[in-house]
Amino acid sequence: MNFKTLSFLCILFSAINVIGQEVLEEQGDQPGQMRKDDHYGIFTLGFFQPITFGNNFAHEGLSQKGGWSFDFLFNVAESKILLGLNCTYFKNQVIQPSLVGNYKNTNITSIGPQFGYHFITQRHWRATAVMGIGAVIYRSSYDNEIFSDNGTSLWLKPTLSYQFTKNFGVFGSISYRHDFLNIDAPPGYNAFFKNANYIGLSTGVRIII
Template sequence: MKKIFILLLFNFSVFAQSQNENSNKVFNFATEFSVYGIQTNNFGNNFLAKANKPYLIGIGTQLVLFKVYNFGLGYGGEFVKHQVTNNSLGGNIKNTNATFLNLKLIYYQDLKSKFRIEPLIGIGQATLNQRTGKEKFGKQTGTSFYLGSNLSYKINNNIAFFVGIDYRYTKYKVNTNTDFISFFDNSNQVQLKLGATLFK
């Protein structure tokens, strides 16, 4: 959570200091800053799906580093806290904290009126921290791949609200018995997003 809070402040600081006086330029820097809530659904035969339950709301943030024509490159992060629900699979651990840092390539397509659709693909770094209270029990890292889309509604020139859905597949690095590798080395997630975007 600490990493995402720092990233949120960093993204907002870069966005606030950027200058894009001509919105018709081909290249624009740091034009959009987003913050959003996440509802995560884990599925499949893996550790997160079988032994953990995500808390109701996670948090995410994204800064569009630059836009060229209708394409944008976003840098962001997401945090989702899980409760361990099956100790026979998850061990004597209370929580699994999932942090995702990512780059996303986004295509912006304006629709009628003030709506915009934003299909995206992405790649990122995933970290799972297992802990009970302040005591840490282990960490896994891996690579995440994203496919999704947002639908936004612009209420004025400076702010929009959006809903979105992403599929995220993550491959983790594990060191365990070969019989258990396929259970611990991946996760499949569908996440629903609701948030707001600030524009320059």
């Protein structure tokens, strides 16, 4: 993670913390107080749009087409600590075959556990931040040929949501994601082909049961 990305993430988390304190003051609740109706399963499903950056094959040779992301989270006992699972799927299209190879498109799927913290737990406003690690597969195709590369995905994702009712709400999130791929690359090109950096934007529905 470069210095600019780290600075961006620090600013983002600081902003979430400030928003959380303002919401707590407005609603009259004490910081750290967990609302009793929060001890349920939390499900989110939404549109996911990746934005690539850096010197790597995903940024230089592929055009991102978007997809979806699913999260399941639950509070551990009476704390604000969260455990759960994430599954994300999106597509891309080759725009520089001279750099990445002679194929047309790639479907990318990742799944893995995640843990985090519930910063805001109010009647309407909720905010969480999670980190996760999981398996990722890049499944590519050209005509009738299909091949794949696998690896490991790491992500960091803060989310802000608004509950219209106890059970139904909407959310928005921005995430940092880094994929490490098991690709055989020529000497000198390992960093270019074995890594991919993304900023992910997501919005959708949030359900508490």
